[in-house]
Amino acid sequence: MPPYILKPLNPKKFDFWKAWHLLGRAGFGGSREQIETLQNMGLRDTVDHILNFESHPYESTAWNRFDHDIMSPRTPEQQRSIQKARSSGDEAAIEAFRMERQKRQRADREQMIELRNWWMQRMIESPRPLEEKMTLFFHGHFAASYRGIEDSYHMFMQNELFREFATGNFKKLTHRIIRDPAMIKYLNNNQNRKQAPNENLARELMELFTLGEGNDYTEADIKEGARALTGFTYDDDTFAYRRGMHDPGSKTILAQTGKWTGDDFVNIIFSRKSASEFLCFKLYRFFVNDAAEPSRAGKTFIVELAKQFREADYELRPILRTLFSSAHFYDEKNVSAIIKSPIQLIVQAIRSLNTPVRDVRDLVVAGALMGQSIFQPPSVKGWNGGRAWINTSSLFIRQNLMIYLLTGLRPDAYPWQTDHLETFDAMPLVEHLRDEQGRLDSLSVFDWLLRFNLGGTPHPNRLSVLDDYLRSRGDRIDNTRLIGLLSLITSMPEYQLC
């Protein structure tokens, strides 16, 4: 018997709105038809369908999709000729090498733009939403920014690593992260050598990746952990262990003494209970409720989920199954309780309303303007999430992004461009509401659109505002009015929640 707090939802209670909630959280929402399909599958099969995404065919990433050579290190031969040019004062040759490097850096930034667009497109169209959602989760958890790495291919490799472990084993992923070229570069472990230890990776490994800030470890553990990680570096696109840089001596980490390496360090960390509880806390904030301080029930949920996590030896799939099946997850206190991240806002709008994608490059930029620049989190702490997404200016950008998706009106447009809107056909959103005579009743249209977009019983105030608006334009539902209604609904503070 699972503990009470983890008990699954009564399958009979899994209705359309529960399926709506699940798809919004485990993915990026979906159309009415998609949600109805899930509803008809029932709770158990739906959760399996979402978790076992490998069975949904989707173009796997071709490893040659991106050029891995742009920032590859110079060959020994090139290095020799540079040295020769320097020592002989051959300005022209030095200049040529300098220009060549700048050219490569420019090319790499171009490829970074492509990579961002590629991931955005994937989140929008993937039939495996949980795979992308967990990739986004790990990008914010093991946060590394292109700004400190400046190698687009390494960013791509890291992104693929997160995808590979989307529902895999968190402990194994941590072993892989300390071998990941992007992370090694970002946290300077390539400079961590016996003679001059660099503590950056060791510190964040415990503080931000596994145990939580100040939780269960000391400064001494960081120092000793850094020694264990000496020699963990990379060579071009692959991990490299440099024996000569490694400190082979005895270390004491979290009260265990031995001649530890980086992998031993990870194993020692995962022998602590805190490792499971910290990640479950982060999953809880990401999937269930993003309040700064979880409720009492939420805390119990986290503790029990963490216990299961340890029993499953840090396999993610079982605990995600528990989470997405639990009555707690569907509790009304946890519905529409999370402030959408900018990426969630963008992708969910497109996937649920079927708006045109417009220009994926604009969407990437919009994400950045709203505070979520993919491949460029603000620091190794990732994004704070929750209320930190929102202030007066990001709120306007969010509302204006929706205007862009709904009408094609760009935020930097000139007034006359409003005469050339490229709206889309929104009528399919309400076709199912027609009565036998084919008429659309405006109240039921409002009610449906509000519920479908906001995920709850609409507030009477909102219904009456929409009613007034429609009356001011003639009491008839057509596409223009539908776009107007959607513009208003997506400007509601409620729309920022999922």
Add this chain to the structure above:
Amino acid sequence: MAEHNDFPYSRRLFMQQGLVLASMASTAPVFLQRSAMGMMAPEGSMLSSRPGVPEDRVLVVVQLGGGNDGLNTVVPFGHDAYYRLRPNLAVAAPGKGTNDRPAALAIDGSHDVGLHPNFAPFKALMDDGVASIVQGVGYPNPNRSHFTSMDIWHTADTAAQGTGWIGRYLDNTCAGRPNPECAISIGRESPLAMHGDTQRPVNFDSADLFRWLGEDLHKTIRDPYEKINRSGVLGDVDDDSQLGFLMRTALDAQVSSQRIRAAVAKPPLVSYPGGELARQLRIIGSMIRAEMNTRVYYVSMGGFDTHANQYFQHANLLRQVSSALNAFYQDLKAQDNTGRVLTMVFSEFGRRVAQNASGGTDHGTAAPMYLLGDMVQPGLRGKHPSLSDLDSGDLKFNVDFRSVYAAILEDWMGTKAAPILGRSFKKAAILRA
């Protein structure tokens, strides 16, 4: 993981203060609620500021992105090495200019350092005793990546990690202040420097975009939009919930948008030159004139990464910078606000001493900073970095940029610098006592 608590005491104070404010609880914008509470809160309970420092002081940060060439801005004409290492790029010594390439401007009290001729509008401010140049500013183990060095300046951390230095100031000072416009940045993206754990700047490129664009769709839509976004916290909604927070912020945004757009719509008291920096400073001048309750403004201008054919391109950039700063000062003067606005100009690094083979310069290290305002110790501050004692072709810094930040935080913003900068730095002597 500590998520912020936006209004750490508002709830508690509210309870203590009882019914006086009850009518405002859910319909007033956050900042009005808090300002009402601020009036009632015991003195000092919410401000970290030091006594004696006026509350209306403003800091304006100007970022020159790309790495401004300090050596062609503050010109060391008295040093042979300068002309030897920059045969095609060096600015001529005073008296030695040509029509094509005018000479550097001599500075009173300096026999070997002058200013680029296009910096004349800035020099005029120095001569008036309201502007200064802090020479040789940098940090240990300089990083030559634009990204990393910029992040180092923004975070005030030589590992380029963590939140922004101004953000941390805002976390300390503005969290819980009755003001949604505590910090404003102009431009497409808001700078890391202004991001704290809880505070983020209001950010817009042009004030006209700081509004809902849906209102352009049809004239009938504005009214229902206002009803929605000005409703405040609707009945049945928990004030402390995410939804309550969103509803209050939506109302703030409406009020703030109106205020900012009204401020910026007014024509300035002086005329500004063309160019991006002048455009941004003009907006800020208008907001200062409107007495908005903003403590920090941030603007940025790019284009300083002059790797090739630098001479005229860089001269043009300097003209834009100095004329924009001069116009901004004249605007503040006409408003009688020069005493409460300090402007700080920086770039992520200077450039190498020697020119490269493309008629440009590559990424370097130490460079000058520029300060503007009635409170600065005017003129050239500190020593020009040596051109003979180089660190593999680069200037060695004399002043750590964080000691400039420390002086600004302590003596201008009136807050303790060490908690914000992570450790204590000796304050640079840049402001008048």
